Each structure stands twice: as C-alpha cells, then as structure tokens.
Amino acid sequence: MLLVKKSTHGSFFAGCRDPVGLTPVPQVVSVRVICRQTPVPLGPGRPLPGRCNRKRMGLVPQAASARVVCRQVPLSHCRSVFKNYQFVLALAFAIEEINKNPDILSNWTLGFDVYDVQFRTWTMFKNPFIWLFGKYKIPNYSCRRDSRSTAVLTGPLGLTSDHIGTLLGLYRIPQITFGPFSHALNDHHKFPALYQMAPKDTSIANAMVSLLLHFGWNWVGLLNLQDENGLWVLAELNEEMAKNRICVAYELVISSQSISHVLQSMAVYNDINKSSANVLIIHGENDSLIPLIVCIEQLLIKGKVCIMNSQWDFTMKRRYFMLGSLHVPLIFSQHRVDISGFTDFVKAVNPSKYPEDIFLARIWFLSFNCSNPQSDCVTWDNCPHDASLDLLPGRVFDMTMSGHSYNIYNAVYAVAQALHEILLQQTEVQTVGNGKGTLPSSAQLVHYLRNIQFHNSVGQQVILDDNRKLEPEYDILNIWNFPEGLELEVKVGKFSPYALHGNQLSLSEEMVEWAIGTIRTLHSVCSETCGPGFRKSPLEGKAACCFDCTPCPQNEIANDTEMDHCVKCADHQYANTQRNQCLLRDESFLAFGDPLGMALACMALCFSMLTAAVLGIFVKHQDTAIVKANNRTLSYILLISLIFCFLCSLLFIGRPNPVTCILQQITFGLVFTVAVSTVLAKTVTVVLAFKAISPGRTMRWLLVSGAPNFIIPICTLIQVTLCGLWLWTAPPFVDTHTHTEHGHIIILCNKGSITAFYCFLGYLSSLALASFTVAFLARNLPDTFNEAKFLTFSMLVFCSVWLTFLPVYHSAKGKVMVAVEVFSILASATGLLGCIFVPKCYNILLMPNRNSLHGFRDRRQHSRRN
Known part of the structure; x- marks a missing residue:
C-alpha cells in the first residue's frame, strides 16, 4: 500500500498505532504490500529473533508473532519459508532507487508496509482491514488522520488478489497484482481499480506448439487446472494444435478441490502411463497442483518429456518435480532482463542494516546459526562477518530476480510515474508562491495508472492497460540434473512472437539434457512417419x-x-x-532412326524404285502385245499410283506434326483409291473385250468409247468428297498417349473423326471388293492375254491384308500401331505390284516369244498339229 506524506513544511504522524505498535517515522511515504507468505511451523523452541532487543526502524514491520522450530528442521525444508522474501527485497530496491532519483518525485519520499495474508477464507481479510481502518477495524472509519494509502500490491496468487480486490474496489483504491496474468481478474466491471503487471499469455499456445513442431512431436497429453486460466489456455492449445495437425492423446482437467485425493492421482497416473504419448504439457499457476505432481513424479515411467509454463513457484517446482527426476523438463518462462544493481543490493542486506526486519532475522537464524548457546536471543556478533544471502544455495534462495519480483519492481515504478504526472499537473495549475500540494486521491491515481506507459531501467516497455500490452517473449529453460542434485537452470532457446513466421523459435537442441541414459531426442508420435512414396x-x-x-x-x-x-x-x-x-518422359514415335522405322522406310523406297523400274520396262516395251493388252494407259496409271502408295508410307515415319497428320490419311486414301479404281477399270476392260466379240452393239460401243477410263475419276472424286467432309468435321491432329508405355510419352496422329475414318476405309474396301468380284467372274474367259486371274489374286491379297490390319491395329499400342499401318500399306501395294505385273515382266524379259502375236499363233498351230 502506498502512503504519501509531504517531506516539506513539517512532519506528519499517523493518529493510530501501526500493526506492531511502532510509531511511524515522519516524512516517509509508506508502501504497504499485501502478499502471501508460507505459514511458519508452530512448536516449542526459542523465541523469535529480534524480540529481546528491539530497535525501532519502521521499514518492515513484524508480520507475524508465531514461534518456529527451524533449528530442528533441515535447511532444505525451510526453503519454502524464504521463497517470498525476495518480493520484499524487490520492493525495497525499487523504492530506494526512486527515492534516490531526483528526476521523479523529487519532493516526496516513498515507503512501504508489508502485510501477510493467510490463505484461509475466514482470516484472509484480517490484515487488509487493519491496514484500511486501523487496529480497531472499524468499517468505513479510519483513525489514520494524516496518512492515506494510495495503492496496493497484491499477489502472487490470483485467488488472493480476487478476494482482496473485491474489498478494495468498494473504496476505489488502486490495486496492482504482480502474480501471473489471470483472466478472472480481467473483469473491469468487477474490479474497476485493479491492474495486472504480468503480460497476457497470448503467445504461450503458439510457443508450445512451435516447440512440438520443432521436435516432430504430434502425439501429446494435456494436464490443466479447472479454472478460468487453465480452461482458456487449454482452448488455445487445442485450437493451435489442430491447425498444425498435432493430436491430443489424453486431456486431463483437474479440479483444485479434488487433486489431493489418491484416487484422482491414480486416475491421472493411469491415463499418462498407459498412453503412447511421451510428451505431457502441464499448465497451471496454483501451488495445489504440486501434490499431484509429486505423486505423478514417483509413478511416471522413465523418459517422459514435460513441457510447462513458469507460473508456479520455481523453487517448489524444482524441489518436487525436478530433483532426481528421470524426466525431461522444458519450461517456458517469460523473457525478462536482469535489473542492474539488484544482486548487489541483495548481497548488502543483513539484519544489522535492517534490525526491525523480523523475517530477515529469521533467515539469518536458520541459515548461519547466529544464536548464543547461553542465551535465547540472537547475537549478531556470533554470525559470520561475511554472511550474505548469496552464500545460500540457489535452491534455498535465488539471487536472480524472479518474474514476480520483476513485476513488483515495475509496479512500484508505475505508481511512482503516475504520482509524478499528477503532481506535475498540480504544479502547473497552482498559483505562484503556494508551495503546498495536495495528496492525489485514489480515483486520480486509478485514472492515471490506466494510461501510464514508460520504459523501465532496462529499456523494456511497461503498460498497465490490458488492451495495449505487448505479447511476451519466452525463454525456454531446461533443468540439468546430471550429476544428480545439480539442478542447474539452463536457457536452451527463445520464442519471439515478433520474429518472421518460421523464425519465431530458436533452440539449441544440443544443449537439452534428455532423460538419464538417453542422448537422442525422444519421439512422441501415434504412427511412424510415412516416408516419400x-x-x-x-x-x-x-x-x-x-x-x-x-x-x-x-x-x-x-x-x-x-x-x-x-x-x-x-x-x-x-x-x-x-x-x-x-x-520427364521420353518421346516415343516411329522415327527414321529406329530399327523398325528404318526397315520400313528402306522397304518403301525399294518397292517404289522397283515399281518405277517396272514402269520403265512397260514404257520400253509399250508396243508389245502384252503391254497393249488390257489398256496400256491403265497399266501406266496403276504403276504410278503404286509408286505413290509406297512413298506415302514415309509420311507415317518421323515425328508427327499437324501437316503430316493430315497428309497421311488424305494421301493414303487418294492414291489407293486411284490404284484400286484402276484395277477395277482394267477388270471391266477385260470383261468388255470378251463381250465385244459376241454380237451386241452396246458392249462394242462401251469398249470403243473408252467408258472404263471414266471409272477412275468418278471413284476418285467420291473419295475426295469424303476426305473433304472428314477435314471439315474433325481433321486428324497430333495426339499424345502418356499411359501406354511406362516412362514414355507416345506421339502419334489421332484420326480425329473415327466415323469419317471408317467411312473412308469402308469406301476403299468396297472398291476392292467390287474389283475382286468382277475379276473373279472373268478369270476363265478364253483369251491369251487375259489378266483377270492376276487381278483376282491381287485383289484377294489386298483384301486379306486390310482385313488382317483392323484387329492387329487395334490391339497394338504406341508406335507399333503406326508400324502396323505402314506395313499394311506396303503389303497391299506389294500384292498389287507382284500379282499383276511380275508375270508380265517375266514374259517381257525372259519369254519374248510370248510377247507377240506371231509367237502366240505359232504356239497355237503347234498345239493343233499335236
């Protein structure tokens, strides 16, 4: 509690006695802090140190009058008695700094009183009432006529601040809590004058999840208290873990009223130990969790990783949870910078400097054995001359400023800054020559505290308004306990919410001490990671x-x-x-460089040259009887069309492109239509020549007028029309097949319209069938130069090739399909060339006597004589 008195123009005294019967020192601003101290064990023993020879100082009044037996108790068991004393030292350190600083409250002096608050509900308001209304505890009446309190620091438990805040809110007295941030205390309607120094744990869920992601832990357990803070953090954790695909193996929400029961502890133990999750997240701020942790610690299987927040008392946590533990603690502690000068201040503290500080005397009594064997009183001369708090083990008294002490330090400065601003404003409005200033009212201080914002001595920003507070940074701590009992707190990482996403967590993994006997990072997954593939x-x-x-x-x-x-x-x-x-797939098509493509190309060129040679033979022997028979012109047309038939197969070889895809089908269809229609014309010519010998003017007129020669252009025109419709509706195009061959992409020409293709092929087949039928009927006509038999056989070969082509073509894949089509073209054209023209070339070149009418007559006469 802050009590402000002017330090000029006389002295001011309280009208009532203080809680321990000491007269207040004039010209001192008294800061009275309500905080909880661990109850002292009662029992027979020596009187309290300091009762034999009192020296009045007025800095820290006596807070209790109980007897203790700490001399008969091991020092390790008394550390709980010392744990909150650092709060008082932080308070005194901050006030001394402010009083020595001429730039703040230069005409005013700060002081403080400390009150103990028992945790039991029915006695919790005892000392607050003494502070508010004097020792006689008359409600709404204070016997402190000239001294008024301006602010109250409460903590560290939120429950204590809650109960006292209800009382202080009635009188609009500013209350600043230095314990962990509590959402229950964030209700400004219920607590209009309450401010929390601790920053919100808005980033704790993100920080913990970042640590889980760093180690690849996605199968964790949760253990929380069933209070407003615990449930809020639990919801944040669940939401953040769901975003990052981290699953909760079990979720334990413990009621603070039932956690001391053995059945509750056993149920928690079973849930934790039976789960395959090796990571346990424990979040809480209540010391009542410690008995449960003690029970779990004794029963947990080896190797569990415990991720915790630092809102518990750290000395108790190390005592019960870390000492000799086989488990791995990773603790998130809000980042803070050490206050310069605090350690030196604590080293200088001793009972001779503050003789009325009963609690400090108790620490010396327990720690340094300062008593006189022949007297019941403490004799400071018996103490070691170099005795200091820094000689105590770190687990008994921590010289480093704790988080709560840091909040107390900032709270004192916040009140001082607010008072300073109020006094400056009063100075501006006072008339010249009036040196008297009025003590700021509590309502004024509440308003100024809401808007206070400053940087403390280490450069960190301090804001009391919850809506404007910055997100805290976290240090990641690991307790090294090897060799056993070391209990060394080591910073192994840091989490900053202000860093770029992905760089918020920095961790030195090699510095983490895992479970005893383990050197590698523990795993906590429900299923092993699925590898590539x-x-x-x-x-x-x-x-x-x-x-x-x-x-x-x-x-x-x-x-x-x-x-x-x-x-x-x-x-x-x-x-x-x-x-x-x-x-990348390899392109696959019937290339000229492939063995198959090269063989087919060579065959096409060879047969085309052979056909050209046959044409040359026919031209050279154009006046012979065999050449003249069955229309010499039709033979020339047929041979030329066969040359193009062989050459058009080359369009199917090589990498397809839109031009070649169109030319393939159009060229193939037209040249073969010409060839087949020419065969049909030759067959009709044979039939007409035979029929012309018998009486009948019509047949003779058809033969003489050259009617068979019109078959070729008519049939070709029909095919051209079909090709035009095909190109107009759905022309062929370049297509790719990616699933035909593994690792290859097949490039080929798509027919476009399948219907047009089969109409095109069907028309060609109908011409071939008509030629075969006519030739077959004329095969036995009695004529020496009758080639109907050869035409019949050639059409039989042609039809057989293309009937075989269809099933083979549809069963083939990739470039084999193209090869089948090229082979069918070559085979059908070769059938026409071989069956029609090879016998004639044989007679022309090897049997010249059969290539004239004289030879024919001589053979006929010779056959008649015989």
Missing part, C-alpha cells in the same frame, strides 16, 4: 495422427514425408519406381 491412410475411429502408410498409386508421387495425398505427375512426366519423383 507413401501417403497417410486415416484409421477409422482414431485421431488424425494415427494412420497407416499406403504406397502411392500408378503415376503419382509423394516427395515428402507426412503427405495426406499423393501428387499426380504431369502428362509429360512419370513416377519413378520409388514413387517419390516425377521424371
């Missing part, structure tokens, strides 16, 4: 972190771990055998 398959009825690993399907990959879905490779790529990488 596998995807996660959820298990029905289980958490999302529990899954099976399934290989990726054909042409799909998983190039990373923990992939929910496989990624399909692009059309120009294919998946390797490990299903973890997409590789």
Whole structure:
C-alpha cells in the first residue's frame, strides 16, 4: 500500500498505532504490500529473533508473532519459508532507487508496509482491514488522520488478489497484482481499480506448439487446472494444435478441490502411463497442483518429456518435480532482463542494516546459526562477518530476480510515474508562491495508472492497460540434473512472437539434457512417419495422427514425408519406381532412326524404285502385245499410283506434326483409291473385250468409247468428297498417349473423326471388293492375254491384308500401331505390284516369244498339229 506524506513544511504522524505498535517515522511515504507468505511451523523452541532487543526502524514491520522450530528442521525444508522474501527485497530496491532519483518525485519520499495474508477464507481479510481502518477495524472509519494509502500490491496468487480486490474496489483504491496474468481478474466491471503487471499469455499456445513442431512431436497429453486460466489456455492449445495437425492423446482437467485425493492421482497416473504419448504439457499457476505432481513424479515411467509454463513457484517446482527426476523438463518462462544493481543490493542486506526486519532475522537464524548457546536471543556478533544471502544455495534462495519480483519492481515504478504526472499537473495549475500540494486521491491515481506507459531501467516497455500490452517473449529453460542434485537452470532457446513466421523459435537442441541414459531426442508420435512414396491412410475411429502408410498409386508421387495425398505427375512426366519423383518422359514415335522405322522406310523406297523400274520396262516395251493388252494407259496409271502408295508410307515415319497428320490419311486414301479404281477399270476392260466379240452393239460401243477410263475419276472424286467432309468435321491432329508405355510419352496422329475414318476405309474396301468380284467372274474367259486371274489374286491379297490390319491395329499400342499401318500399306501395294505385273515382266524379259502375236499363233498351230 502506498502512503504519501509531504517531506516539506513539517512532519506528519499517523493518529493510530501501526500493526506492531511502532510509531511511524515522519516524512516517509509508506508502501504497504499485501502478499502471501508460507505459514511458519508452530512448536516449542526459542523465541523469535529480534524480540529481546528491539530497535525501532519502521521499514518492515513484524508480520507475524508465531514461534518456529527451524533449528530442528533441515535447511532444505525451510526453503519454502524464504521463497517470498525476495518480493520484499524487490520492493525495497525499487523504492530506494526512486527515492534516490531526483528526476521523479523529487519532493516526496516513498515507503512501504508489508502485510501477510493467510490463505484461509475466514482470516484472509484480517490484515487488509487493519491496514484500511486501523487496529480497531472499524468499517468505513479510519483513525489514520494524516496518512492515506494510495495503492496496493497484491499477489502472487490470483485467488488472493480476487478476494482482496473485491474489498478494495468498494473504496476505489488502486490495486496492482504482480502474480501471473489471470483472466478472472480481467473483469473491469468487477474490479474497476485493479491492474495486472504480468503480460497476457497470448503467445504461450503458439510457443508450445512451435516447440512440438520443432521436435516432430504430434502425439501429446494435456494436464490443466479447472479454472478460468487453465480452461482458456487449454482452448488455445487445442485450437493451435489442430491447425498444425498435432493430436491430443489424453486431456486431463483437474479440479483444485479434488487433486489431493489418491484416487484422482491414480486416475491421472493411469491415463499418462498407459498412453503412447511421451510428451505431457502441464499448465497451471496454483501451488495445489504440486501434490499431484509429486505423486505423478514417483509413478511416471522413465523418459517422459514435460513441457510447462513458469507460473508456479520455481523453487517448489524444482524441489518436487525436478530433483532426481528421470524426466525431461522444458519450461517456458517469460523473457525478462536482469535489473542492474539488484544482486548487489541483495548481497548488502543483513539484519544489522535492517534490525526491525523480523523475517530477515529469521533467515539469518536458520541459515548461519547466529544464536548464543547461553542465551535465547540472537547475537549478531556470533554470525559470520561475511554472511550474505548469496552464500545460500540457489535452491534455498535465488539471487536472480524472479518474474514476480520483476513485476513488483515495475509496479512500484508505475505508481511512482503516475504520482509524478499528477503532481506535475498540480504544479502547473497552482498559483505562484503556494508551495503546498495536495495528496492525489485514489480515483486520480486509478485514472492515471490506466494510461501510464514508460520504459523501465532496462529499456523494456511497461503498460498497465490490458488492451495495449505487448505479447511476451519466452525463454525456454531446461533443468540439468546430471550429476544428480545439480539442478542447474539452463536457457536452451527463445520464442519471439515478433520474429518472421518460421523464425519465431530458436533452440539449441544440443544443449537439452534428455532423460538419464538417453542422448537422442525422444519421439512422441501415434504412427511412424510415412516416408516419400507413401501417403497417410486415416484409421477409422482414431485421431488424425494415427494412420497407416499406403504406397502411392500408378503415376503419382509423394516427395515428402507426412503427405495426406499423393501428387499426380504431369502428362509429360512419370513416377519413378520409388514413387517419390516425377521424371520427364521420353518421346516415343516411329522415327527414321529406329530399327523398325528404318526397315520400313528402306522397304518403301525399294518397292517404289522397283515399281518405277517396272514402269520403265512397260514404257520400253509399250508396243508389245502384252503391254497393249488390257489398256496400256491403265497399266501406266496403276504403276504410278503404286509408286505413290509406297512413298506415302514415309509420311507415317518421323515425328508427327499437324501437316503430316493430315497428309497421311488424305494421301493414303487418294492414291489407293486411284490404284484400286484402276484395277477395277482394267477388270471391266477385260470383261468388255470378251463381250465385244459376241454380237451386241452396246458392249462394242462401251469398249470403243473408252467408258472404263471414266471409272477412275468418278471413284476418285467420291473419295475426295469424303476426305473433304472428314477435314471439315474433325481433321486428324497430333495426339499424345502418356499411359501406354511406362516412362514414355507416345506421339502419334489421332484420326480425329473415327466415323469419317471408317467411312473412308469402308469406301476403299468396297472398291476392292467390287474389283475382286468382277475379276473373279472373268478369270476363265478364253483369251491369251487375259489378266483377270492376276487381278483376282491381287485383289484377294489386298483384301486379306486390310482385313488382317483392323484387329492387329487395334490391339497394338504406341508406335507399333503406326508400324502396323505402314506395313499394311506396303503389303497391299506389294500384292498389287507382284500379282499383276511380275508375270508380265517375266514374259517381257525372259519369254519374248510370248510377247507377240506371231509367237502366240505359232504356239497355237503347234498345239493343233499335236
């Protein structure tokens, strides 16, 4: 509590006695702090130190009058008695700094009183009433006529601040809590004059999840208190873990009223130990969790990792949770900078300097054995001359400023800054020559505290308004306990919410001391990681972190771990055998460089040259009887069309492009239509020549007028029309097949309209069938130069080739399809060339006597004589 008195123009005294019967020192501003101290064990023993020879000082009044037996108790068991004394030292340190600073409250002096608040509800308001109304505790009446309190510091427990805040709110007395941030105290309607020094734990969930992600832990347990803070953090943790696909193996919400029961502890133990999760997140601020932790610590299996916040008393936490532990503690502590001069201040504290400080005398009594064996009183001369608090073990008294002490330091400065601003404003409005200033009212201080904002001595910003507070940074602490009992607090990392996403957590993993006998990072997963090439398959009825690993399907990959879905490779790529990488497909088409393509191209060129040679023979022997027979012109047309038939097969070889795809089908269809229609014309010519010998003017007129020669242009025109419709509706185009051959992309010409293609092919087949039928009927006509038999056989070969082509073509894949089509073209054209013209060339070149009418007559006469 802050009590402000002017330090000029006389002295001011309180009208009532203080809580211990000491007269207040004039010209001192008294800061009275309500905080909780651990109850002292009662029992027979020596009187309290300091009762034999009192020296009045007025800095820290006596807070209790109980007897203690600490000399008969090991020092390690008395550390709980010392743990809150650092709060008083931080308070005194801050006030001495302010009083020595001429730039703040230069005409005013700060002081403080300390009151103990018992945790039991029915006695909790005892000392607050004494402070408010004097020792006689008359409600709404204070016997402190000239001294008024301006602010109250409460803590560290939120429950204590809650109960006292209800009382202080009635009188609009500013209350500043230095304990952990409590959402229950954030209700400004219920607590209009209450401010919290601690920053909100808005980043604790994100910080803890970042640590889980760093180590790859996605299967964790949660242990929280069933209070407003615990439930709020639990909701934040669940939400943040769900975003990052971290699953909760079990969730234990413990009621502070029931955690001391053995059955509750055993239930918690069973849930923790039976789970496969090796990580346990414990969040709480209530010391009542410690008995449960003690029970769990004795029963937990070796190797569990415990992630905790630092809102418990750290000395108690180390005592019960870390000493000799086989488990790994990782603690998130709000980052703070050490206050310069605080350690030196604590080293200088001793009972001779503050003789009325009964609690400090108790510490010396327990720690340094300062008593006189022949007297019941403490004799300071018996103490070691170099005795100091820094000689105590760190687990008994920590010289480093704790988080609560840091909040007390900032709270005192916040009140001082607010008072300073109020006094400056009063000075501006006072008339010249009036040196008297009025003590600021509590309502004024409440208003100024709401807007206070400053930087403390280490440069950190201090803001009391909850809506404007900055998110805290966290230090990640690890307790080194090897060798056993070391209990060394080591900073192994840091979390900053202001860093770029992905760089918020910095951790020195090699500095983390894992469980005894373990040198590697522990794992905490429900299912092992799915490696590249596998995807996660959820298990029905289980958490999302529990899954099976399934290989990726054909042409799909998983190039990373923990992939929910496989990624399909692009059309120009294919998946390797490990299903973890997409590789570029090799282009596959019937190329001239391939052995098959080269063989077919050579065959096409050879047969085309052979056909050209046959044409040359016919031209050279154009006046012979064999050449003249069956229309010499039709033979020339047929041979020329066969040359183009052989050459058009070259369009099917090589990398397809839009031009060649169109020329393939159009050229093939037209040249073969000309060839087949020419065969049909030759067959009709044979029939007409035979019929012309018998009486009948019509047949003779058809033969003489050259009517068979019109068959070729008419049939070709029909085919041209069909091709035009084909190109107009759906022309051929370049197509790719990616799944035909593994690792290859097949490039070929798509027919476009399948209907047009089969109409085109059907028309050609109908011409061939008509030629075969007519030739077959004329095969036995009695004529020496009758080639109907050869035409019949050639059409039989032609039809057989293309009937075989259809099933073989549709069963082939890739470039084999193209090769089948080229082979069918070459085979059908070769059938026409061989069956029609080879016998004639044989007679022309090897049997010249058969290539004239004289030879024919001589053979006929010779056959008649015989």
